Amino acid sequence: ALDLEVWEDNDALYSRAQEIFSTQIKNGATTFGLATGGTMIPLYEKLRSSALDFSHCNSVNLDEYVGVPQGHPASYHTFMQQHLFEAKPFKATYIPNGVAEDVHAEALKYENVLKSLTVDMQLLGVGVNGHIGFNEPGTSFQSETDVVELTASTRSANARFFDSLDEVPKQAITMGIASIMRAKCILLIAVGEEKRTAIEALLKGDVTEDIPVTRLCNHPNVIVLTDLQINND
Numbered sequence: 710a711l712d713l714e715v716w717e718d719n720d721a722l723y724s725r726a727q728e729i730f731s732t733q734i735k736n737g738a739t740t741f742g743l744a745t746g747g748t749m750i751p752l753y754e755k756l757r758s759s760a761l762d763f764s765h766c767n768s769v770n771l772d773e774y775v776g777v778p779q780g781h782p783a784s785y786h787t788f789m790q791q792h793l794f795e796a797k798p799f800k801a802t803y804i805p806n807g808v809a810e811d812v813h814a815e816a817l818k819y820e821n822v823l824k825s826l827t828v829d830m831q832l833l834g835v836g837v838n839g840h841i842g843f844n845e846p847g848t849s850f851q852s853e854t855d856v857v858e859l860t861a862s863t864r865s866a867n868a869r870f871f872d873s874l875d876e877v878p879k880q881a882i883t884m885g886i887a888s889i890m891r892a893k894c895i896l897l898i899a900v901g902e903e904k905r906t907a908i909e910a911l912l913k914g915d916v917t918e919d920i921p922v923t924r925l926c927n928h929p930n931v932i933v934l935t936d937l938q939i940n941n942d
């Protein structure tokens with residue numbers, strides 16, 4: 710089942726997202742799947758200034774760039790430290806190691822970590838092209854954590870976090886679509902007109918590997934928070 714909530718006001722949207730985290734914790738959730746990207750910055754700001762306590766919780770992040778050292782300003786390790794973990798410590802945090810000597814072995818190891826945990830709630834953003842995690846259009850719905858190529862569109866969308874487009878990595882390690890689907894509940898946040906095509910495809914319900922986010926139609930418990938005014942009839 711897919712629950713759509715349209716919020717005109719962004720601040721109210723992010724307060725609602727914070728409330729969903731709070732309810733999860735109250736209901737006993739201990740493992741959160743986390744995401745990076747511009748969409749998550751205001752959410753993590755809310756979580757940082759909240760009274761929520763994650764010190765008994767685990768986090769597993771969706772993805773990390775290949776070849777970007779963990780201390781690099783654009784690494785997802787740095788992003789998570791700055792936006793959340795420094796202020797809100799978790800019991801354990803997992804993010805793929807994009808500079809592992811053998812990134813394929815690292816991806817397998819990460820999938821095994823995921824399988825040893827039950828993700829109570831997975832947080833997702835969505836790419837302009839409909840990607841979730843770094844699962845680009847055409848990725849098999851059966852995919853598990855792997856090393857993947859980034860498309861030109863994703864690289865240019867993410868160039869704002871690097872000094873130049875050339876510096877944006879060409880590969881990442883990402884949870885697969887099947888890995889993401891194992892989460893008990895999914896919270897998808899889509900803010901901004903550039904996400905309209907992806908969100909409309911999701912709501913239309915035509916499930917296709919060409920638009921990875923449409924896979925969520927087959928998940929039992931998805932909440933979508935968006936500021937997009939959508940005719941959903």
Ligand code: F6R
Pocket residue numbers: 743744745746747748749771772833834835836837840841842843
């Ligand atoms: C981030 C991730 C990506 C982003 C997506 C949207 O960990 O896996 O799928 O959620 O690219 O990014 P923003 O929020 O920057 O538009």
